[in-house]
Amino acid sequence: MTPPLALDIDGTLTTPRGTIDPRVFDVLPAWDAPVVLATGKAFPYPVALCHFMGIPQTVIAENGGVVLADERVSFTGDRERAQAVADDFRARGGSLGWGAADTVNRWRETEIAVDMAQDEDLLRTVADEYEMEVVDTGYAYHVKSPGVEKGVGLVEVADILGLDTADFVAVGDSENDVSTFGVAGESYAVANADEKARAAADTVLDEGYMDGTLSVLEAVADR
Template structure:
């Protein structure tokens, strides 16, 4: 075990926004043992505060499902894969033809754009930062879109993915990571967590066989398959569990920490 790659939400971070003390200790023990750490998330760079404040992480984070490699210490993108405006707007048209109730948002390297109604919670912090408006009005050719989002409130997450993914496959890579919300996450074709993680590991001279990865949702599937040891959380999505070679205990039982503790103990023997 030379590199640990972990998803964040539902894998090490709960709905309360907390990382458990046991998990924090396990990651610190990895660092002390000389094991590299990288977090691989669907989150944008602006939502990485828990890693900084709770874990004291200041290294690399692979964000937006592989579309951005972010340097936490320098607070800048080291690499990015950007969607063209034509692809975004064409995908929007196709999705709207299939699900007329769908609403859209776009994550860029510099901000967030969302359509009216995309967020239902009128008290959301995002609504105080961003004025909702049609994407055609707010996005420009200069905006670097790293993740295009579509939400529907009339279908399940898995069904939404199943009907939209093949229709837009020529334009975007499509996945989802919200367990109870039909929220699709789209990026440049061919880009996912595994692709960017493989590039990052190679830059460190680390082979897939020496990577231990953790995840819980469909956007983790490729990463879990690529890693020498891919662990899906027992509390995760059935497709992630099926895709992974191994299973970590339930999130509520500090599954990631349990696996890391056992591996570090075995390395010391």
């Protein structure tokens, strides 16, 4: 029986250049089980990817802050407090680092993302003062509410779909995938994964990025 999937996007469904690997448009629409895109990106990004792949919009976005399954949307996390951290961070000389348009945060509803070239120590200091967390995904620093995790989102998605999280195969590459690995039945870290993801995964793959993800899908399909 083909298992449902919980897949990170950046570093997992992408090329080393950070672009979506075109092979996702062949493999995931043909997958004969639910596919959940679980990402740190703002809500519209995974929704759009589902749309263009032609698969149901089943999404965990913003590190668990937004969940969409079976046309039900839920929000977790204190966006106002995350914004307060960002404002105070900038008042103390920091910068979010995305430029005037800031398309990284423009549609973000539960957290704030900061470019990794910015002052991490200052950001963490300010976040601690507001009792907020900073998660390093390898692509950005995410200021979020404690307890908001991708894994919590997967529990919610599984409940909505009438599945058990133990049914899921999860693939990811970073610290924010650790909670997903903790609730999924099987977890795989691609070769480019950070140390926290590698330590949490059941298996660390020899291949990176989409090559690694494809190796998992080929191994678990129709078994």
